[in-house]
Amino acid sequence: MATADSTSPCTEYIHIAYPVSPIDRVTWVDLPDALWHEILRFSAVQDLVRMERVCKKFNIQLDRKDRSHGAQEQGREREREREREQEQLSSIHDLWKTHCQHRWNDKPRYKLTDEREDWLRRHYDEHFATVDYGDTAGGATGRATGRATGSRTESSHVMMGNAAPFPVANTASSSPSTTSTPSLSKFSWKKTYFWMEQELARTTLTYDELESLDWYFNFTPLAGGRGKDTLLRCIFRHGLLSIGGAGFPSLPYRMLFLHPGDNPDIFSEQQVNATDQHSDTDTTTDATTDTETHDNPIFHGGIDTSQARRHNQEQAVLIADFPLHYVSRLHDSGEWLMTNAHVTFVSTDEAGALTYKDRNFQ
Template sequence: MPFSDLPDTLVKNVASFLPPRDLCRFEMVDRWTHQLDTDELWKTICENRWKQWPRYRLTPEQLEWIRENLPSMNWKRRFVWVEDDATRTRITWEEMEAHTWYFNFTPEAGGRGSDTLQTCRFSQGFLFLSQYLPMPYRLEVVDGVQYLRIYHFPPHRVDRLPNAEWLITNINVTFVSCGENEALAFRERGFQGNHVERGHITT
């Protein structure tokens, strides 16, 4: 039996075991595979891929956001869009001011784990941090790398964590983004021993 004569359901069942890169190659084999409806396969890939990324996990709220903001995209194109968005290392000031942030000093700068861990916020061009006056901040790019500049302190490099949250650091301090209803899993640079669940800091 020619491959193209196999039932679509059987072919899609076989294709469901393919990782994203191989599924893309499969869809390019010929016109028939290119026209095969694989949208549900891509949705399953998205669900599995993003379940460890709190900011992109397919919760009801995220599904609603996708319907409103990416309505014309199929699940394959949504997968590509999120993969690009989750790995970019340049944050916008709108994101800076919309995200929940945790702050701590490194052990070398006096950080004491959960004793010095605190939440902070960026708003209207200022960093608001407990026990400090509001400090002006700005974002800049130097030699292709983005930095956060706060007052006269050494520049803070902007990066991403494996779970797609933002990590902003210099030699003395660390800022980590975290969803409002998510646990803070970061355990480096003096964050060891911290456990933050739904906004509550515990030891």
């Protein structure tokens, strides 16, 4: 007969050594770390963060900075405790890394690869460690509960201004030697996750992004677009737009930031819309407030926009003397869109992965 009890070995028993602690009434805190890891791997981000709020196991990350102070001067027991904390921390990291992988998986320019993970670790100190944690978590909750999340935080301004946009390969390869490699224990997938949430919620396209990303271009049906037949790659560089294919001259462009009440003396997208609909409503002056106008299928050249996107009501790109191109961002892929009634620009990665299917892009 075999036994799982190591306390009474007997020759007639097959001995299986396991610690003996009868399972009578198990509580959460009694579960080994590996088990709560198993449970929480199914949990949504919001539930995971709530667990961190109430469970000491998760709060080691909060405590670590304080308690590790002067750890070298403390005894061996303290070191053991610290090792245990590190193991738990590692387990938490694994959970958050899994969430990162899942969250970014359908975003070609963000999908986690070994190269991008390496980039994140190398640039952690300069971009991620200073994220306003409370704000980012709040942003995540706001989305989950349907609250508005449009307000910009201080950290988002910082990131927009200074941070290299993840995961632009050019940036990663251009300055790898200038950044010190942070220690693994310092790197936080959780902060990285929330940083990315904030980054994906950003709707202001930076000039660097406009010029460093690759773009696809197409005409709407209203302007003679014929799906893939008229689909072209293009780039914005040094103030000139170059569209692939013969017959397109380079065009100058500039970025405009609009404010409520502005009345740019330009043939605006809203004006095009109003003209198309023969509307006499007052949509001609304020380019910053009318979200519905942007979502109007007629406005989009007769094509229903099924892919959700976040609109920027305050930014547009002027190309030559064409109507303004308004900036928005796709929910699913995180790619940028610049549109007017006649044309569409969609950002893409260097490999040209194109997931956008609206506005004549299929």
